[in-house]
Amino acid sequence: MSHLLVVEAIETLFTPLCVYNNTEGDRDRETLDAYGERTWNNPVVRVVDAERRDRTAPLRRAWSVAGITDLMARALAADRRAVPDWLSLLATTSDAPRDRVESAIFGMS
Amino acid sequence: MLETESLWFGRAEGVRVRYDPDRVRFADLLEVAAARKCDLFVWTTTDAQLEAARRAVGDRAQAYASRDPAEPPRRDEEQQYYLHKSPLRFVPMTRAQATRVNAALRREPDNARRWLSPQQRRWLAQVKAAPDTRWPVAHGVPLPAAVTALRRAAEK
Numbered sequence: 290m291s292h293l294l295v296v297e298a299i300e301t302l303f304t305p306l307c308v309y310n311n312t313e314g315d316r317d318r319e320t321l322d323a324y325g326e327r328t329w330n331n332p333v334v335r336v337v338d339a340e341r342r343d344r345t346a347p348l349r350r351a352w353s354v355a356g357i358t359d360l361m362a363r364a365l366a367a368d369r370r371a372v373p374d375w376l377s378l379l380a381t382t383s384d385a386p387r388d389r390v391e392s393a394i395f396g397m398s
Numbered sequence: 399m400l401e402t403e404s405l406w407f408g409r410a411e412g413v414r415v416r417y418d419p420d421r422v423r424f425a426d427l428l429e430v431a432a433a434r435k436c437d438l439f440v441w442t443t444t445d446a447q448l449e450a451a452r453r454a455v456g457d458r459a460q461a462y463a464s465r466d467p468a469e470p471p472r473r474d475e476e477q478q479y480y481l482h483k484s485p486l487r488f489v490p491m492t493r494a495q496a497t498r499v500n501a502a503l504r505r506e507p508d509n510a511r512r513w514l515s516p517q518q519r520r521w522l523a524q525v526k527a528a529p530d531t532r533w534p535v536a537h538g539v540p541l542p543a544a545v546t547a548l549r550r551a552a553e554k
Binding site for chain 1: 399400405407410411412413414415416417418419420421424427431435436437438439440441442443444447451458462490492494495498512513514515516517518541542545
């Protein structure tokens with residue numbers, strides 16, 4: 290979540306909001322209950338609309354640059370909003386495991 | 399595609415392409431290479447690549463491991479050549495962005511900015527507005543360090 294471009298996307302394309310899951314008797318706890326989320330659980334990232342409806346499936350266990358940028362791209366697409374090229378690129382080129390990356394050489398001359 | 403690297407094999411110029419096969423098909427890379435006349439030779443690193451390359455370019459495809467180890471490749475000093483010659487070299491960006499921007503500068507210069515975020519475009523404007531500033535080259539520098547260096551240069 291500290292990646293420069295992830296932060297920029299969150300701050301410029303969405304309205305970020307943090308809901309704590311370790312409190313009692315406050316609005317954060319009400320919000321958790323509204324979404325059926327447990328307290329003291331692993332972080333969940335959601336993108337919701339003005340009516341607090343999920344725009345796409347929440348992010349639960351892929352807390353990576355690829356995971357969060359994919360979530361944002363899906364949410365934008367669900368709203369028929371253009372996904373910036375720089376964000377799409379980040380979503381498709383981040384976090385490829387080293388043992389999965391392949392290479393080849395193409396000759397130009 | 400994750401990134402590219404320009405290499406010299408004697409007098410022959412090649413580009414090493416690193417990619418995620420779960421997201422990019424090697425056959426698609428072969429098509430792009432053919433369209434851009436970058437398939438004069440294809441050196442592969444997997445059996446599947448070699449099979450696909452042989453279908454596309456025949457004997458011009460070889461397994462990289464079959465090359466003479468006495469002739470190691472030489473890394474081109476000017477990686478991402480077009481980016482290296484542009485003010486964009488001072489803009490912090492990911493390696494994937496640098497690859498896309500470099501390619502865009504070569505073929506469609508006016509479209510290179512599409513790969514930059516709004517903040518990166520502001521940095522580019524900042525660099526262009528102060529050509530006498532000794533901006534640090536961001537190309538090849540990890541993103542956080544490049545951002546720090548750019549901000550320090552802007553403060554001077």
